[in-house]
Amino acid sequence: MNYIIGILKESMEEPRVCMVPDTVKEIIEKFQLKVIVESGAGISAGFSDEEYTNAGAQMSARSEVIQASSLLFCINSFDGLTDSMMKKTLICFSNPLFHYNQLLPLLNSHLDLFSLDLIPRTSKAQSMDLLSSMASLSGYKAVIKGAELYNSVLPMLTTAAGTIRPAKVLILGAGVAGLQAIATAKRLGAIVSAFDVRKASGEEVRSLGAKFIEVEGAAENETSGGYAVEQSTEYLQLQKELIDKHIAEASIVISTANIPGKIAPRLIDKSSVERMKKGAVIIDLAADQGGNCELTQNGKIVNHKGVLILGNSFLVRETAYTASQLLSTNYFNFFKHLLEIEKNDLSNDPIVEGCLILKDGKIVNERVKAQIN
Ligand code: NAD
Numbered sequence: 087m088n089y090i091i092g093i094l095k096e097s098m099e100e101p102r103v104c105m106v107p108d109t110v111k112e113i114i115e116k117f118q119l120k121v122i123v124e125s126g127a128g129i130s131a132g133f134s135d136e137e138y139t140n141a142g143a144q145m146s147a148r149s150e151v152i153q154a155s156s157l158l159f160c161i162n163s164f165d166g167l168t169d170s171m172m173k174k175t176l177i178c179f180s181n182p183l184f185h186y187n188q189l190l191p192l193l194n195s196h197l198d199l200f201s202l203d204l205i206p207r208t209s210k211a212q213s214m215d216l217l218s219s220m221a222s223l224s225g226y227k228a229v230i231k232g233a234e235l236y237n238s239v240l241p242m243l244t245t246a247a248g249t250i251r252p253a254k255v256l257i258l259g260a261g262v263a264g265l266q267a268i269a270t271a272k273r274l275g276a277i278v279s280a281f282d283v284r285k286a287s288g289e290e291v292r293s294l295g296a297k298f299i300e301v302e303g304a305a306e307n308e309t310s311g312g313y314a315v316e317q318s319t320e321y322l323q324l325q326k327e328l329i330d331k332h333i334a335e336a337s338i339v340i341s342t343a344n345i346p347g348k349i350a351p352r353l354i355d356k357s358s359v360e361r362m363k364k365g366a367v368i369i370d371l372a373a374d375q376g377g378n379c380e381l382t383q384n385g386k387i388v389n390h391k392g393v394l395i396l397g398n399s400f401l402v403r404e405t406a407y408t409a410s411q412l413l414s415t416n417y418f419n420f421f422k423h424l425l426e427i428e429k430n431d432l433s434n435d436p437i438v439e440g441c442l443i444l445k446d447g448k449i450v451n452e453r454v455k456a457q458i459n
Contacts, residue, residue, distance in 0.1 A: 089175075092155025093123040095148065096163045101130035101406040102413060104159045104179070109414040111141035117425070120144070124151045131406040159417055164188060168195045173446070177417060179203050179216055182443050182454050183347030184375055189454075192444060199444035202420055204453065206440040213419040214437070218262045219412040220402045225266030225342065227401040228369045229255070232338040233274060235387070235394050237365035240337075241275025252277050256336040257296070258329070258353050258378060259343030260287040263371055267340045268294045276338070281329050283314050283321075283343075299332060301325045314345050322351065329353065334361040341378035342371045347457050354379040356390075364392030373397030 091113060093105045106128065110121050121143040125135055135145050152158065152166050155174065162180040173196045180188055182201045192199065205211045212218075233240055236253065243250040255271040257264045257280040264280060268291060271278045278296040282288075283304040291298040301324060307315045317325070333339055333354055339362075343351050350372035359368070359381055370377045373384040381390050382397035389395075402409045420437075427435050443451045449458070 089119055089157040090155045091119055091121045092151040092158040093121065093127055094151060094158060094160035094163050095124040095127040096161050100161055101403050102161060102410045103128040103131045103133060104161050104413050104417050106133055106410050106414040107137040107141040109418045110138060110143050112418065114142040122146050122151045122154055124148045128410070131410040133410070162188065164192060167197065168192060171196060176200070177202065177420065183457050186454060186458055189443065189449070193447055193449070195447040197444055197447055198442070200441045201443050202416065202441055204441040204451070205420070205437055208436070211437050214416050214423065216413055216416040219416055220409060221262035222266045223402045223405045223409055224371055225263035226270045227404055228263070228340045228371055229267050229270040229274065231396060231401060232340060232367050232369045235367045235396065236338055238337065240271065253337035254335055255338045255340065256280070256332050258339065258341040260291050261342060263342040265290055265294065267342065268296045272296065279332055283317060299329060301328050316345055316348060317351065326353070330358050333358045336362065337366055339368045340371065341368065343378050344372050344375055347453070349376040350378050352378065352380060356380045359390050359393050359395070362393045366393050368393065368395040370395060370397045371399055371401065374399035
């Protein structure tokens with residue numbers, strides 16, 4: 087298909103760009119397509135307009151990019167997209183299971199919209215899995231942030247004035263972000279333990295040299311695609327009692343526990359925070375979905391009786407350059423897949439089916455429909 091590709095600039099709070107100049111160059115050279123980039127799109131991630139121009143792109147104002155393009159890429163900057171009456175395809179990354187309100191202005195537009203965070207986590211789709219690439223960076227950054235806010239050091243230090251014991255880092259939720267956090271905290275010399283409701287994660291935790299805290303009786307569901315499912319109140323109570331002791335002893339807690347499309351499970355309540363020592367730190371990566379800690383405020387640092395709680399699901403934005411490079415590769419691999427599908431006229435492709443949200447401005451994705459209902 088002879089697309090004209092548009093790349094949009096994100097809003098002020100989003101420094102990443104979904105496509106970097108190297109990828110633009112690859113699209114132009116490989117597919118001989120025209121690429122138009124909104125002026126300043128890459129600046130906050132560290133990519134200048136000049137680099138995009140050198141890659142072969144044309145720089146334009148937002149309204150012109152939207153008008154002239156037939157296939158647009160962005161993270162979640164939807165402003166102005168409904169101004170055009172032409173049929174267009176939009177490829178984005180907007181957590182539509184949780185933030186489905188963002189879709190409402192786009193209903194009854196002429197957009198086919200794909201959100202790449204709903205790509206199934208299969209081996210075929212691994213190269214497009216932006217949740218994994220972003221989660222890895224977030225897990226790393228969470229430890230660095232925790233170490234920075236913590237009022238001591240992570241490794242054991244032997245000094246002339248005595249020996250300092252290593253910090254204890256507790257990771258709640260050992261998915262992609264949690265495992266990267268374990269690896270980073272270990273590298274910094276901390277004593278690391280971790281907890282997850284998925285039994286399968288125990289082996290991964292132990293293989294990274296951390297202790298796995300086991301709580302029997304978790305609900306698992308083979309149809310959930312490897313994700314966790316909501317747990318019963320009884321299980322959450324039992325879990326709370328067992329991990330509370332570890333929370334009280336921890337210097338840094340990094341919580342990453344999430345369930346797609348649901349409010350994040352509450353794992354740390356106010357009384358647990360009050361048992362932690364002064365100077366301890368909680369980094370809550372689930373803040374955007376309500377947070378794992380009762381005291382979390384999204385996007386803020388709360389000081390509760392000397393314990394600092396940072397609620398931030400977007401620490402990856404502090405690695406905007408690298409995050410944009412990884413996103414760009416994930417987007418490009420999806421785009422290649424889309425072209426392939428169109429060429430072979432393959433219907434019922436599971437990757438496309440998983441992440442196609444709007445078809446001609448109407449919600450077609452069953453998971454999003456169920457969520458809205
Ligand atoms: P996520 O961000 O949705 O959740 C993070 C972690 O929180 C998960 O490990 C989850 O089990 C855990 N969690 C949920 N409720 C909890 C609770 N009450 N207490 C403690 N922990 C809780 O998940 P993710 O990191 O994106 O990964 C989810 C799954 O997808 C994992 O099984 C992972 O191995 C799998 N995955 C597969 C592929 C692939 O096959 N290509 C790629 C990436 C991830």
